[in-house]
Amino acid sequence: MHDPLPFPASWRIALPHTAAAVPVARALVRTALAELEHAADCDTAELLTAELVANAVEHTSGETPIELVVELLPTGCQVEVHDPDPAPPADLTVPSLPEPDPLQEGGRGLLLIRALSSSCGHRPTGSGKAVWFRLPAVPAQRRPTA
Template structure:
């Protein structure tokens, strides 16, 4: 297995459709393949799928969604950029009310808050970026 000696990054434009979710998951699998990392592959795939699905569902289709993946010795970061400047739902942990068990939606941001090392959002020149990080490996 390889350990990243420096930062690596991938950037890809995704369609503003539900087809973007499996494409994003495949990119995460590819980015983490062969790298010795504690950024749990399943968690990274799940959280990326949540970010992309939220961007598709909650923003207008004015253009592609952009996925940015950064891998470094310090950890793993994923950002999803869209053209809507409005912030996503609340990403702060003090709002961790249990989701309504009868609703189909409403668990994505809770998963991101709970399973990531850090998460947040920021405005960009074209809209916003929503991100999460996972820690670097602890090699014993």
């Protein structure tokens, strides 16, 4: 066992403005959370990160890289995805939305983020916006064993 990280600890990485960013972002989140003794749920963090990165790639134009920020806190983690579009994400913080069309492939990402995170939101940045979610730490006795 290794010494726990000093809190807060954070990782920041620029990702290409392509679909190739999604698996890289998932791997970074998994690696970051593996460093925590009382980690947030890794599978949920990966899923929600993939949704944020995919949305940033799909809904913003240009070749400007997007940025992934993972912040580890004693109480869990916060993941942010920065993109160059200042427009807020549609319906991220709306409490109730109509059900997504079951015949459509998309439309569930923000619903997943709202449902599975402890909180989520967006904020303007100097170069666009950041969309974020938080997950609480899962006590060791409730985590699955590998």
